[in-house]
Amino acid sequence: MCCCPRGAGSGLRRGRSRERHAARPPGACGRRVPAHPHPRYQSQTGRGTVLSAANLAISRGGVPVLSGLSFTLARGEALILRGPNGIGKTTLLRTLAGLQPPLAGQVAAGEDAVAYAGHADGVKPTLSVAENLAFWARVFGQDDIAPALAAFDLAGLESRAAQNLSAGQKRRLGLARMMVTGRPVWMFDEPTVSLDSASVALFAAAVRAHLAAGGAAVMATHIDLGLSEARVLELAPFRAGATAVPGGTDDRAYDGQGAGAARRGAFDGDDDAGAFL
DSSP, rough: OOOOOOOOOOOOOOBBOOOOOOOOOOOOOOOOOEEOOTEEOOOOOOOTTEEEEEEEEEETTTTTEEEEEEEEEEEEOEEEEOOOTSSSSSHHHHOOOTTSEEEEEEEEOOOOOOOOOOOSSOOOOTHHHHHHHHHHHHHOOOOOOOOHHTTTTGGGTSEEEEGSOOOHHHHHHHHGGGGGGGEEEEESSSSSOOOOHHHHHHHHHHHHHHHTTOOOEOOOOOOSOOTTEEEEEEEEETEEEEEEOOOOOOOOOOOOOOSSSSOOOSSOOOOTTTTTT
16 A cells, blocks of 8 residues: 655546445435535546545635545555544545545545444434344345444344443444445544443454455544554644554554645534444
8 A cells, every 4th residue: 555645636537437426324214315426536446456545635614624645545454544633534534435525636446335434323223233233234235244243242232222222332333334334445433432442452353354354444543453454644734644554553653744745724523423335
């Protein structure tokens, strides 16, 4: 995987032979709600690449947040986003997931490649644990929820209503949804919030298994998950860079230099906190 800061490029189109409509959270009727297709979000990637960004510039609330970001992500790789509050981690994730258009540059992903989980757990409170997972499995054309139940230690809670779960259990259920999507690129925004150390270990194990199976992951987190496959993209005013982290951990982040490589803005909220593609 290559990550490097570059100058902002020209806007390119979003597309595939047919436009992709990313699913947003279902409404009361449970139907998938298509997102507006963005012209700078493309579905074509290079051989072996599942996600890439070229000369990307992004904004939040109309204010520029970051610019000049380029990277490629291949199967089996993970990218960790780090930086201070307000630097644009959530905005970058939302742009990569196709929830908002970039100001300039291009994001390319495989067709129906991305599953994104925001800050919120995104579960239906009156449905049981099993019903929540079965619902999302059907949305994505899948049917097996047993691996997700086992991976996040939910096997004994299948019949419990989500509204009766603890905060940590709800978070585990929200994260377990990713395993029933069948999509190769997982994106997480602060996935370890509300998780104890044992649950963090479960999440890290699920991500490692996903990478080992040929998947990829992008996440904003300050927790060391021990991912030897991870690179760290450090976002800071006027700096952005990434590098492979040796030694089997992702606890070291590196800055790359470059004039205008990244510019700080004032917004890093998440209007789509419960969004799940």
